[in-house]
Amino acid sequence: MFAHLAAEDLPWRETAIYQVDERVAPADDPDRNLLRLIASLPEGHAAEIHPMPVEGVDLEAGAADYARSLPEVFDLIHLGLGSDGHTASLVPGDPSLDVTDRSVAVTGEYEGRRRMTLTYPTLNAARQVLWLVTGAEKADALRRVRAGDTSIPAGRVTAARQLILADAAAAGA
Numbered sequence: 001m002f003a004h005l006a007a008e009d010l011p012w013r014e015t016a017i018y019q020v021d022e023r024v025a026p027a028d029d030p031d032r033n034l035l036r037l038i039a040s041l042p043e044g045h046a047a048e049i050h051p052m053p054v055e056g057v058d059l060e061a062g063a064a065d066y067a068r069s070l071p072e073v074f075d076l077i078h079l080g081l082g083s084d085g086h087t088a089s090l091v092p093g094d095p096s097l098d099v100t101d102r103s104v105a106v107t108g109e110y111e112g113r114r115r116m117t118l119t120y121p122t123l124n125a126a127r128q129v130l131w132l133v134t135g136a137e138k139a140d141a142l143r144r145v146r147a148g149d150t151s152i153p154a155g156r157v158t159a160a161r162q163l164i165l166a167d168a169a170a171a172g173a
Contacts, residue, residue: 001078001132006042015047018070020077021089021117022052024059024106031113052104052116059106063116067103070122077118077126077159081170083137085144085152086110089117097153120156129159136169143172 023031034051041047050069053062079087089107090097096105096117103122107115123129133142141152146164149155 001130002037002040002042006045012042012045012047015045016050016071017041017047018050018074019052020079020123021115022054023089024054024114024116027055054116059114059116063102063104063106066116070103074122074126076128076130077123078130078132079123079154079157081131081133081138081141081145081154083135083141085141085149085154087154087157088123089115090120090153090156092153097156120158124158126159127161129157129162131162131164131166133164133166133170135167136172138170139172142166142170 022033025031052066056062081087084092091110094107096107099105099119100121103119105117105119144152145154
């Protein structure tokens with residue numbers, strides 16, 4: 001997404017970017033979302049980046065610190081969708097799905113890693129949610145999100161304004 005925005009005249013110096021989720025891993029681990037985020041930003045962007053603190057010993061304290069750094073309401077939250085219906089790191093069966101008293105939670109292990117994630121109260125309060133969905137393997141999950149199926153994690157995102165951008169494969173076309 002950021003690669004496409006590079007051609008636009010955006011106020012990067014006035015832009016703050018917060019992570020929606022991150023894998024608990026060392027800073028230089030190629031699985032880290034932060035590395036891909038930084039690599040996707042246009043050169044000279046000057047945006048203010050707020051990485052999730054996933055390298056500390058006390059992840060719960062890190063999540064609480066990150067929560068205190070968040071704006072009261074996000075203008076825009078960009079989400080993806082997994083073929084299993086997960087979004088952010090809100091994954092099927094994880095206890096973080098039921099966290100309603102915090103903005104940030106630490107998950108159990110999913111695909112070999114624990115993660116830090118924004119929770120539903122934070123996602124649902126956003127002024128706008130932008131979904132970017134690609135790949136045929138996500139077609140069923142996308143259909144279920146569009147139908148409001150709350151049995152999958154992504155179906156529990158209820159922000160008032162949501163826009164879905166999907167490629168033909170994900171859209172089932």
